[in-house]
Amino acid sequence: MTRQLILIEGLPGSGKSTIAKMVSEILIEHGKKVRLVQEGNLDHPADYDGVAFYSAEEFSSLVDAHEACKHILERGATTYQDGFLIPYRKMKEEFGVDFPDHVVQEIFSNDIYELPFEQNVKLITEKWRNFTESVISADGDSITIFECCFIQNPLTMGLVKYNQSKEENVQYVLELERIVQLLNPLLIYIHQQDVAHTFDKAIQERSKEWSNGFIQYYTNQGWGLAEGYHGVEGTVKVLQARKELETEIYQLLKIDKHWLDNSEYNRAACQGGLEKILKISL
Known part of the structure; x- marks a missing residue:
């Protein structure tokens, strides 16, 4: 084999x-x-490394709370089962200051290893x-x-x-x-x-x-x-x-x-x- x-x-x-x-x-x-x-x-x-999981409801609330990052969040997230995967570390590398640290830190709380x-x-x-x-x-x-x-x-x-x-x-x-x-x-x-x-x-x-x-x-x-x-x-x-x-x-x-x-x-x-x-x- x-x-x-x-x-x-x-x-x-x-x-x-x-x-x-x-x-x-x-x-x-x-x-x-x-x-x-x-x-x-x-x-x-x-x-997974630097990836968070959000239910559909949680993701909707996240987007609503950070309207300025809406396009980044919707572009970066992928649907998965009954929610969304957010590769926030890769997104931070791509978007830099347009993806603020406080938003990244908030998303980290839903990291798959959290x-x-x-x-x-x-x-x-x-x-x-x-x-x-x-x-x-x-x-x-x-x-x-x-x-x-x-x-x-x-x-x-x-x-x-x-x-x-x-x-x-x-x-x-x-x-x-x-x-x-x-x-x-x-x-x-x-x-x-x-x-x-x-x-x-x-x-x-x-x-x-x-x-x-x-x-x-x-x-x-x-x-x-x-x-x-x-x-x-x-x-x-x-x-x-x-x-x-x-x-x-x-x-x-x-x-x-x-x-x-x-x-x-x-x-x-x-x-x-x-x-x-x-x-x-x-």
């Missing part, structure tokens, strides 16, 4: 972006057609179904590589944001597995032995704005808030809980999967490990 999807997962700072690029490069060197889709892609074929858990699950799983169907109907030989949207994003909603039960978190990911199984997916999970060290490295390498926002997100809601966690230390505890759940989910998954230890951040060793994984998996 043709391999059409590779999933790269792991905690923040584990090396997902670097390894996703390495996988792409290795495949291209072996003559494969590759589509690399990394975190933050505003045109993600199976996920919606209630059940609504998020419905929209995301439907997007994955549409992606899978599009790949199958295309009947091509290209391999798509996704970074972090298969396990990380569901658990960011289920555990970190809303503190849903373990069963609900597990079932969210297992439903995605069921949806993509016809694509013969391969999961490569990037393991880090020391979660605290991994997060500290990410803090040192990334902006203060990123680290502050990440810490607030992980400790001011969901499981972190319920446990009373604060600051860097509290964030690490939430990440450790997330890692434990990801490990449990990894063990439950029936798709082809490989556990790649990147604790030493040794690029050569990682390259060699990936070469072996891809050789036996493709």
Whole structure:
């Protein structure tokens, strides 16, 4: 069965972006057609980034409240099921100052990753179904590589944001597995032995704005808030809980999967490990 999807997962700072690029490069060197889709892609074929969902009534109220932006909102929004999808980040890039920041911020409150858990699950799983169907109907030989949207994003909603039960978190990911199984997916999970060290490295390498926002997100809601966690230390505890759940989910998954230890951040060793994984998996 043709391999059409590779999933790269792991905690923040584990090396997902670097390894996703390495996988792409290795495949291209072996003559494969590759589509690399990394975190933050505003045109993600199976996920949403910078996209809000409004019911028809909510969208009508939004347009009425911002008459000056009516043409932008109506041009940018697309009908979807019983409402509208608004790709507000792409719209901001296109229209700039004509699409005011306060309107963008208002729309953000309906971002698909700000919606209630059940609504998020419905929209995301439907997007994955549409992606899978599009790949199958295309009947091509290209391999798509996704970074972090298969396990990380569901658990960011289920555990970190809303503190849903373990069963609900597990079932969210297992439903995605069921949806993509016809694509013969391969999961490569990037393991880090020391979660605290991994997060500290990410803090040192990334902006203060990123680290502050990440810490607030992980400790001011969901499981972190319920446990009373604060600051860097509290964030690490939430990440450790997330890692434990990801490990449990990894063990439950029936798709082809490989556990790649990147604790030493040794690029050569990682390259060699990936070469072996891809050789036996493709």
